[in-house]
Every structure is written in structure tokens, then in C-alpha cells.
Amino acid sequence: MKLRRRSGVAERPATVDLFAPALPTKVTSVKPVPLIVSHPDPQPAPRPRSAQLWYAVVFPELKESEAAAMLQRLGACALQFTSLVSIEMPNALLLEIKGSVKLFGSLPDLHARMDAAWSGLELRAQGAIAPTALAALWCARVGKRACIEEAGALTGELAQLPLGCTAWDVQRLETLHAMGVTRVGELLRLPRSGLARRLGPAAVLDLDMALARQAAPRRAFIPRERFRERCDFETEIETVVYLQKALEPLVERCAKFLRERQAGVQALELRLRHRVKPMTRVRLGLASITGEQRRLSDVLEGKLNRLELSAPVRGMELLSGSLRPLSAASVDAFAGGISAGEAVPHLVERLRARLGETAVYGVISVPEHRPEAAWQRVQELSFSVTGVRGREAGMREPAVSTTGLQDEVPRPVWLLEVPLPLSAELQPAPHGGLILEQGPERIESGWWDGKDVARDYYIARRVHGARQGARWWVFQERRTKSWYLHGVFA
């Protein structure tokens, strides 16, 4: 009853009245659309041209199992029309085409072209155009080939759509059905506050976004391109040498693929197929991002040389990791193949390919009093040239700033991984083989992590025996009074 009376008010358009207090705009990435005010305005503002135009395409027959992969592929294909493509699971793509209309001639031309793009698929595609993504999606879902250009026309165009186009959950649709509401237009005539109470604020927000009263930013689809190419052999290959020959064209194509995209990779995988045995996977990590054919083939060659084929190979496949943008600095015109910036990573890769990943490392100094905790191995090496430039420009920090060591406290060049207990004749004693030259330096630390030490460090020299003359860094455990060798002043 109440509804009827409200809708009967003539001088105020019903929709304007009910939806007036729109939610505050939280996301500002999309140009805000002026809201329609509730009080009667003597001079209505000129209707703005909508800032966006969306094309939605729905594939109703898309199987759920292959939807994600398929939409990725279709999304990459849709990038030919616009740079902003968004995937709407489970079966739709959204394209922002405002800027593309002029490029493709006219909107009907573009619309026809986009519809034609899906005709090659064995899937039914339903496309629609509207100023908001949601409105376009709703039209597309019900198969209405709409082409709405003006935001002001949205209310009228959407009114006839069945409520099923919103893809709301069943419970909400049933509630609405029980209320006798079956079309979007009827829903828009309901009072806003009551709607929010019965259906939840999300439904009201959806309506606002569809009618361009609320900004609706969307996540842009970024294609995840990878290189992936297969090659099958006519005869089985049994030796690594022939395998390398066969791999050359694959690597060449991979390098070309990367070059065309101005991209590089940091990981590669080579899969070798056998007749019976499971596939052999060879994973390669590169020390830095690269797209250079010589580096790629060198690393592959190094890895293959160490590989023992478990069975003859029938075919192989080369896959790249995710593509990364290449920095312009790594291109040197006259270096003849490998540029100066790439030479060190290339060297490290070759060493690692033959000697193993952990055999090549760097060391860093850690601000810590316990000698064994004051350094660490690092596998991730930094090859940037900027660090060197900074050093050249005199920005070099004092070498002891992080260690907290004073210049007058000498430290040995070699540190033993585990302190070596000194036998009785090696201990500093009146008649022993060791003379304490400097010390003690007391190091007492680490009570908080259970590896606490309480030691007195000395610099000592061997005076007798086989290692005569060697300068050692020794310490006496303060609790047990036993002596250990911890470093060598080489």
C-alpha cells in the first residue's frame, strides 16, 4: 500500500527521490559522476557525457573447470581493443572502450568488430555496451545486445531487464520474487532504506554502481605471457650432445620472443619426454634477469652437461618463467654479445651451473658481537652498477660502521666454522706451544637466544711444532676454562 502511494506522487520522479542519499564515494580512481539531487532543482545541471564506456561479453556455455584459463586467453586477445580489460568470473570479460571508439572509426564498427572477435570460438558470446561495467554486464547476461551511450539513459534501459541478470544469490532473488519484484525497474522504485534493510547494503551498492551513481573501479587484467614451445624428435636422442644441438633453435626462438617484448626471464624449465619413464625436468635459475640468447644457451649447456639421461629422449619442451621488464642499462651496443652489466651474472651462472648453486656465494657483515654470528653467506648477489658509482663518487661509508668494531681491535681473515678445542700441549702455558700476544678481549653476549657465549679472546702465536709462526685467534671459555681456536690471521 505504502509503495503504491509513493509511486503515485507526480511532481517528483520516483527514482530520484528514493535513491538520492547515495553512499559517499570512497574510491576516487574513476571520475566521480555528479549525483542526482533529491530536492527539485529549478535549473537542472547539463547532463554530463559519461566518462567511461564499457563493453561486456559473457560466455554462458563456458565450463567452470576451464573458465580461468580460457578467460586469461580471451583477455589477452581482448587487449587488441583496449588497454583496460577486466575479467569477471565465472564467465565474462569487461572492456573499457571509451578511448578506442575513435581509433576504430565509430562505436557500431567497434561493437561489430568486438562481437566478431569471439565468432571463431565454439562458444556462444553475448556482448553489450553501457556507460558502466555493471550495466553492460547485466545486459550481456540476458543476451540483450544493447548499446547505451548516455548515463542518463541507463535507468530506462535497465528497467526491463529481469532480476536474474544481477547474478545475486538465490535467497535474495527469492525474497524479491516474494515481494512481487521481477524486473530491475520495479526494484528501482522501492524505497532505498527498506531495500538496504531487506537485501543488505551490497545490493544497493550494486544498483548505484550500475546506474553510475557510485564509482566502480575494476582490477585490470595483466596478461601473464610465457614462452612455451615443444619440439618432438623423429628418432630418439640418447646423448646430451645431440640434445644440445636440438635445443639451439628453441633457445633462439625464446630469445626472439623475449626481445620482441623487451622482456627478460630469471627462470627457465626444460622438460625432456621419454617413452616410458616419467618426464625429466631441468630447472634453471639465472643470476639476473636476462633475455640474451648466449646467456640462456650457456646456462642450459652447463646444466645439460651435468645431466645424466635416464632414458632416450623423444621430445622436449622449453618453458620460461614469468616475463620481467628489462632495464635499459643492460644493453651495450659495442660489447659484442655480452654487455659489461651482464658479464658478472653470466659468469656466476656458468660457475653455478657446473659447481652447484651453493658453491658460489657472497659474504656480508652482521652487526653482532658474537664472532660466529657477525657474518653470513648470501646467495642473492647484487650486480647493480650504481653501487659502484656511488662508491666512486666518494659516498663510501666507513667500513666499520655496521660491525661496531674499532680499528684497533684486529679480527682474523679466516674464521673456523666450529671452534676447535686446543689439546693440552697447545694451550697457553709456561711451557706450552702458544704465546698470548694480545688480549683478553671479553665477548659476553647472546643470553636472549640460548646461544650465549662468555669468552676471553686472545691473539696468540705458535712458537713450536709444525705450524710454527702462525698467528691464531684463540679464546678461553669463561665457564669451563677450556681453550679453543676460532680464527687464523692469514
Add this chain to the structure above:
Amino acid sequence: MPREAHIDPSLALADILADARVWKLKDTSVNLPPSRPVWSTGRSALDARLPGGGWPTASLVEVLLGTAGLGEVQLFLPALVECQRRAVVAPWLVWISPPHEPYAPALAQQGIDLSRLLVVRPASATEALWAAEQVLSSGVCAAVLLWLQGTDDRWLRRLKLAAETGGALCVLFRPERHRFESSPASLRLLLTQGEPDIHLELVKVQGGRPGPVDFQVQ
């Protein structure tokens, strides 16, 4: 009408440069041999005895040791710091199969740039020699320090050749027992414990005079 020179944009730069029609203003293939700087040892008494006044680069320096811990690395640290600071293109130091872990705080204290230090630990002596050859001939390292127990003359020649290609300072540490074997190294040093101090002797100096050096190592 002259035929338009067309170059496929997807070609690598190297391929384009290999094209005979492309004239290179700067040709790296006819480059002059790299100049061979000498790194000062940081001790005037030792500098005076070495040809050129310092450790020779692009050659092999061999250090024969009585035992580890005689300050043998200390002997080269001033030169390593110096060459890291001065080499603009290749400030990398590579230490191959050191007998113990290089202690980072000590090296940082002496002025070594740790971010440009690479430690390589090959499983065998052959692998170590291979790694040293690769590193030396790559030409991207300022200095290579290599520790070996024993090796043959042929490998040492290969190392020297690689060092000559790359132009780096190459120091090989070996036990004292190899003293009387022939070696292609252009400079051979012997470090032993004397009475009461460490004793440094130049066993072989190409272009210089061998004999003991009177100075304090540590």
C-alpha cells in the same frame, strides 16, 4: 632508385652489427691490449724489490706457504682494496677454495667492499682450476685468489694464459713443498717462520732480483 637498406627490427643488436653494411665507429675487435697496472703492496720495502713497484697484474703470482696464518692474505689486502677502489668496470674479487671461511667483519674493517666479493667453493682441485680459468678469462674481476694443495705445470700455464687474457691480479697459494718444482708464475714468494719474525723471500722475480726481503709482514 637506390635499394632501401632494410633491417628487421626483431634482429638482435649483435646480428645488426655483424652486418657488413653497418659501419662501426668504434671497433672493439681491434682494441689495444689492456694496459697492465701494478697494484702497490702498501709497503715501500717490498714495492722497491718488485718490477714496476707493485704486484703485477695479467700474470700469475705464486705464494708458497710454510703454514696458514703467516699473514699471507694480509700481504695482499692493501692491493685488493686499492684495485677495488680504482677499477671502475670490474671491481669484483673472487676467492676460490679458501681454507676457511673469509671473515666478513675483518675484511670490511680493512676496507674491502664485501658486496663485490665472491667466494667459490668447488668440490675438487680440477673444478677449482676450471673455475679460476673461467673467472680470469672473463675479464670482469680485478683480482682472483686461489688456494690449492697441488697441481701440475700444465694447469698453471693455462691459469697464466687466462690471467693474461683477463688482465686481473691472480694470486695462487700453495704449500711450501712445491718450492723446487718449476712454475710459470712471473713472481714466486716464499713465506716461512724465521727467528723470530716472519720471513719473506722472493724465489723468482721476472725482471727483478730474487732474494730475501727485509720487512715486517704483520
